[in-house]
Amino acid sequence: MSTELSESQDLNGLEQEENGTTRLTDICSGTVGSSMASIAEYYAGKSVLITGATGFMGKVLVEKLLRSCPEVKALYILVRPKAGQSMQQRVSDMMKCKLFDRVREDDPEFYQKIIPISSELTQPGLAISPEDVEKLGACINIVFHCAATIRFDEPLKHAVQLNVLATQQLLSLAHQMHHLEAFIHISTAYANCDRKYIDEVIYPPPVEPKKLIESLEWMDDGIVRDITPRLIGGRPNTYTYTKALAEYVVQQEQHRLNIGIIRPSIVGASWQEPFPGWIDNFNGPSGLFIAAGKGILRTMRASNDAVADFIPVDVVINLTLAAGWYTAVHRPKTALVYNCTTGGINPFHWGEVEHHVISSFKRNPLEQAFRRPNANITSNYLINQYWILVSHKFPALIYDLFLRLSGQKPQMMRIFNRLHKAISLLEYFSSQDWEWNSENMSMLMSQLTPEDRKTFNFDVRQLNWPEYIENYCIGTKKYVLNEDMSDIPAARQHLRKLRNIRYTFNTVLVVFIWRVFIARSQMARNIWYFVVSLCFKFLSYFRASSTLTN
Template identity: 45%
Template sequence: MSLNLATESSEKNKLAGQPSFQSISEFYAGKNVLITGITGFLGKVLLEKLLWSCPQIGHIFALMRPKRGESIGARLDSLLASKLFDRLRQDRPDFRSQISPLQGDLFEPNLGLSQKDVELLIRNVSIVFHSAATVRFDEHLKIAVQMNLEGPKKVAELCERMPHLEALVHVSTAYANCDRRVVEEAVYAPEVHPQKLLDAIEWMDDDVLEQVTPRLLGQKPNTYTFTKQLAEFYLTDRFSHLPIVIVRPSIVGASWQEPLPGWVDNFNGPTGVFAAISKGLLRMMQGDVRCKADIIPVDIATNIIISSVWNFRLFSRQATVYNAGVGPGNRLTWGDVERITPEYFVCNPTQSVIRLPKASFTTNSLWCNINWLFNHQLPACLMDLWMYASGRRTVFVRVSNRIRKSTRSLDYFTSREWVFNNTNVLSAMDRMSPSDRLEFDCDASKVDWRLYLERYCTGVKQYALKEDLDDNGSARAHIRKLQRLSLMWNVLLCVLVWRFTLKRVPLAHTMWVLMLNLAMSLFEKLPRLARS
């Protein structure tokens, strides 16, 4: 959008009695914000981006809980010491003064907040970003409901008491409605009413609940997507009087550009897969190489979250749902992931690689299981046997089982493809000034996927695995050794096939001899062909 269009929008807003056109940074100026899930991957990037791109923002309150004996203040200091906040430390060393951690817990009544903190939030906060959730796909239904459904309910109940509330942003997932192939920017009614499930959770014991979970899930693959859909419907139904904005990122991956290219600090989703590939621990998983890998860089997802509030308040109160996916163009497929990530990790290896990095997807579940048995479990058992014989702790079978469990939870998403229509996101982009389009880039259609995957792999090595990028000499030497061992193994395999198969089967033996004779005759003719 040009500046002329921005001016035109400003004039229309004045005539309609609405605020004049504001940049996104101006919109957030002076506003106090509450963020839940600030210690999560997306929450950290959201915090950093708000402080960096909206420097005039008021105060940011962060709902946190103590962990392993560490106070919320110490946890916040540890979080802010991350490289993620390097540019803020260099530009504004006092940025810490804009953040106040508040002790709370989504599992507790009233979010575990003290009365003093409740009054502080009610009096001051105008925008709430709720990003806290359990993202474990195999979470027990009771915990998933308490975190992903009852948690948003408690946040909304607090928001009801805020007289200055402008928006409650609920971070959901594009896969909340994964039983539909085409997902619009709309809230869909679930088969189970959320309140009935909340009531049942109160009296139903864990064993009974576990037995009925498959029936409750219906066509949903896991408790995560199930409870996320319930939360969307419950918020817009029970709290329809609140200014609710729902943002649905697809698969959130490492950053594309900001604040550091390739930044990622956990092993959820594709990050865990890439890390396992880099170490040679994962070589095959179920998936369709033709299907779209809808990975949205975390910085683009964050920009959509921030700009959605601006668009909702200034332009379109009807635009309450934003599908933060890649969009229809610029496809990244699982086939691209299969090809690019092993190439990168062979050229830029991680430390302590077990086998040569290699990855493949298959839609054949039987072949996948056979491959897992002989190409993963059997080598893991042999390596553990060697570890045991040398008096060291066995780890490989346990790690292999953990990787298997993790990848199986992704099978549903790597074997299917969805269309996430993103009209509201595109409309918000059209309303941005050119400078806002640069500062709050929401356009995933222009991402160079090869470069992005290379940055992602670098981020896995540098930030997730915490390895030194400059210390590659020994790792590359180890890779060359593994390449030689792989060549020796393939030669040995050919010899064994010849010895025990081809030599004993007359037809196979005849075909082998014919192929050798044909090859020899071609070699003999090469000099004559070259002279002619």
């Protein structure tokens, strides 16, 4: 896209911040719908490039475009061939996913609009062939950059390569696209988590990306590993650090490309589309929910009063498509940032999450649970360590001992160690609050027609959290674990069996303590008889009082 195109139109009522990021001050007068195409009409006939299309958010984006913008011309998706699986096989497997059932009903030939492009984000030029570069340059109208490593503990070198260098190279490719109208970058609301108040602006980067990239080229892995804590500073991991750098890299192109940046918080299962509760991975809260439902997770260090800033994946995708439309139509001179969060609009707290997750899994239990669902959230380190020892490690040791004695491979301690690692990576986000400004998100909503607000709904004020968590938990059961809902009665029976085992174990434990400790000590027996007689007197008193009353 030429520079003349990107700078040919200004947006009325926009104010330039000192750092070059656009903020809304006055919304254009009049309704957009009366003079402009709807979102679906805008995407009609357009060719779209999507990175990260085989990932969680990418798949939802592809599905939503095909279903709600049926006249879209083509979706080009960058796909990395895997060992033993060709690019075409990966795309074919993705298309068979239940996520695409609604699209499949409307258009059985929908897959013909999907055009895979062989690519590798860690390679120069993204390993896209010259023929494909030419093809993309000639036809692409909108780019949605969803690809990134989301591993919190990714080595810095690899995180920079995937989140920063790959973004740079995609921007270089975008400059060769002659008909490009919008470049939408998916970031994270936690890119600037070293701040408590986060505005819809691009903050100065923690380090100049170019200098960091040049330094990492000659450093060996050991040196990089040693200096990583000093480099990331107040941020908790390499993910948030490199996403902040990527935002700055994208912003540098704002005078040559029409750019929008989406910052979702903790992305979870779908709220409404294509059906409630769809999820396909163990990442983020999904793995914790499943562990709690299986009775494996019994304690977690978090603040009950801290906001659990979950954002449904369909909300993020609806906002992303609306931002693509708005960016292309209005062509703001500088990048618009959208903080896609719920905490400041419709807050939900970790204590509430615990209650609703446990309640949901008791109503709709997972199959072959290890124990009955029951979790405890605490912000106290020592109490958390106590419960880890009593409720996690001790049962894991006993279960692994049982497996060894029965000739099976022990596995429970390994599972708990992985769980503890995952929880430790999330503790930073579950023990504190942030405040995000969301003016641009509200502005964008006001610019939609009533019909588009329904079709591309991202109004989180309408989100009913207990209902959402219920559907989320059921979604993990149906779509992640592939469990049949018709087997719920059997799962409930299994929970009753676990309850009876627990009662039996507690009874045996009490009898054991009595026989070993109390029965052999005169003082212990005296205390025991005193407690029992006291209880008997209280019962007799209440029984007598009840008789007199009657």
